[in-house]
Amino acid sequence: MIETTPAELRLNLGRNLTHGLLDALGRAIVTGQYDNGAFPTEAELAKQHGVSRSVTREAVKMLTAKGLVSARPRQGTIVQPRSSWNLFDTDVLRWLLNRKFSLDLLRQFNQLRSAIEPEAAALAALLADDNELAAINAGLERMKAAETGGEQILEADIAFHVAVLKGSKNPFFAQFQDVVATALRSSIQFTNRLKGHSASIPDHAAVAHAIVKRQPEKARAAMKKLVSDVLDLIDAAEPEKSGKAAAKRR
Amino acid sequence: MIETTPAELRLNLGRNLTHGLLDALGRAIVTGQYDNGAFPTEAELAKQHGVSRSVTREAVKMLTAKGLVSARPRQGTIVQPRSSWNLFDTDVLRWLLNRKFSLDLLRQFNQLRSAIEPEAAALAALLADDNELAAINAGLERMKAAETGGEQILEADIAFHVAVLKGSKNPFFAQFQDVVATALRSSIQFTNRLKGHSASIPDHAAVAHAIVKRQPEKARAAMKKLVSDVLDLIDAAEPEKSGKAAAKRR
DNA sequence: ATGTCCTATTCGTCATATAAATGGACATTA
DNA sequence: TAATGTCCATTTATATGACGAATAGGACAT
Structure with missing residues (x-):
């Protein structure tokens, strides 16, 4: 009680x-x-x-x-x-991630990102307006600037992904900005342990450049790689549970 | 007031x-x-x-x-x-879809499906258990039986897609079952006008077979085709607004 | 021009009373 | 016995009235 x-x-x-x-x-x-x-x-x-x-x-x-x-x-x-339960309600998601943090949940969440974000990047390459392109670049620049790591780079990372989602001009994709932000922030103590990936600025730059140059296929592929790398790190930390999913991504 | x-x-x-x-x-x-x-x-x-x-x-x-x-x-x-607004709340979604129905919203929603459902199908091919495979097949059989068309085939269609989402074993994908069901039901008067696609039983069968045979790549591709066909129909109904998205899918 | 205070407005909270719904116990009846 | 109807206890649903807390915006003083 x-x-x-x-x-x-x-x-x-x-x-x-x-x-x-x-x-x-x-x-x-x-x-x-x-x-x-x-x-x-x-x-x-x-x-x-x-x-x-x-x-x-x-x-x-x-x-x-x-x-x-x-x-x-x-x-x-x-x-x-x-x-x-409405998992896409930021309150619900935060409650889940704060108390019951598990590799499983992190993996499943990144499987979702792996479906959503590449498509959003492709749409952004087709449809984003100048302001949205600027926001994407700004997020990238913030990441470069915050090479100190820690919280700053996380916030810059979030800003980058949120900007891509907004740039898709699709309200359903844009909806994920809160979800992604909440989940990334809630899982910081975890992703920090899987260090080395969040600083993958070249990969982020590849996404940004493809979007700015209006190359949806490249943007989709680059974003797919970004998220897949995270999934690989998760699987590496707990290989027995990953099934054949990891093999399928490679 | x-x-x-x-x-x-x-x-x-x-x-x-x-x-x-x-x-x-x-x-x-x-x-x-x-x-x-x-x-x-x-x-x-x-x-x-x-x-x-x-x-x-x-x-x-x-x-x-x-x-x-x-x-x-x-x-x-x-x-x-x-x-x-929380677009993935079924109430909110229903309110939005029931008001003046727009091709834009239908297109954006199917862009979301195009991101989600192929990945869910691939995961289902890897992870679905016997019960879930049976549910997928049951949905397919219901579609075949309800060749009369109309409401019955819509409900069977929904049951099929819901079964695939559940079979992914991922709660985030499974979450979309209500969203997909709500949106498909709310948009029936519209998709009926785009007749001819909902009876694409061979395409659905291809998805089901790939999942049952544990072929994630095939399942992903088959599901992608299914949703892309709907998107093509939408673009065909309003070609000026589709941008280069349709071309990109082909 | 700026800062301080006042006041009306609106949501926030509490308390109490009554209605509606429902599962179960029990009685009734064919 | 089995089906059906009746009543009862419990819990949420609704109504009402009162007071507290916060604050936007104006009045006023500096």
Whole structure:
């Protein structure tokens, strides 16, 4: 049973009680706290966290909107199966990555990137306007400048990939900017361990040049290589689980 | 100014007042009803729809969780820019697709499918278990059986693609099952007009066979062809907007 | 021109009461 | 027995009223 105080809830995510409680409950759910017991009733939640029923109801409503729970009279609030959680909600993704970080999740996330980002790069090569091209180049320059490594280069890396996604002119691809940013930031302690890849500035430059020169095929291939390298590093760290996927990429 | 009655709200999405109001407000927002005026205050919303403040607050909280609005004291509730809407939330997607349906959105959505589904098919060829293979075949058989066309073949089509996504064993790809299902269902009146493609059973069979025979490359290529054909049909219906994308696919 | 303070407005939170829905226990009936 | 209807307890859903907290924007002083 999770318990907090209102003061802790306010500190939790920095906003108000409702958002603090949302955060606390979200984390508890994704870490499986309620897997083999029923989710508390409104009254219990209110008591456990020292807040009113309104606050618990609004927090639970937000969890409902993100697909984590569903509520029905008499039956109570029940945690939904993972398959109905909205993984592309940045809150959900952050909760998942912060608490239950696993190589599996990192691999699966990069498999997604491996599908999305090359296509986005190809579209950007066709459709990006001058501002977006400039943003891509700016991200690359920031990466070069931040050769000190650490947080700066991570933020520059994120800016680069976000700029490519935006440049695709496709709102569905652009949607991934928050997801990619959240996931990269949340997994920094991990990718740092797989050091050596994030500094692959030549690979990033290849992507940028292909996009600027309006060469979609080259842009797609270059971006594919970038993400595949990350996947290879992950597989190298845990080879037994990679299956034939790694072989297929080479 | 949107106005409804509680009875209408209940009918709206079939659940309760809160979800009905959520639906009404979501539709209103994505159709731009509040673009050049401020979003109503809690009190105004409650009055306009004949519900209590609790209901309006919980509906607005859900909109917040989906990224459509943000609320601050004194400033009121404001509609967020489209870029921060969660397009992979099935509610948001349905609201968007149900309003004036645009070829642009359909094209962009299928560009996303073109990135996702081939990779999912390749992963499914590597990782799907017996149950998942059976589900893929079952979807194919349902398509063959429903040669009458119409709604049945659409549902079978959806079942097939969902089965492939699930078979990828990747929760991020699996996440798209709801998105794909929602989008295909919402766009049926449109794809029906582009008749002739949804009955491409041989193409679907090629995907299924490649997956069952554990041939990821073939599965990827077959799925790519499937989605590319849809994209070609869209471009053919509105050639001036397709840019060089169509040429690039061939 | 700038900084300080005040105030009205709006969301945030709390408390309480009543309605609606539903699963189960129990009684009824064919 | 088995099917069906009735009632009850529990939990969410809704309504209402009150007060607190934060802040945008104006009034005012410097």
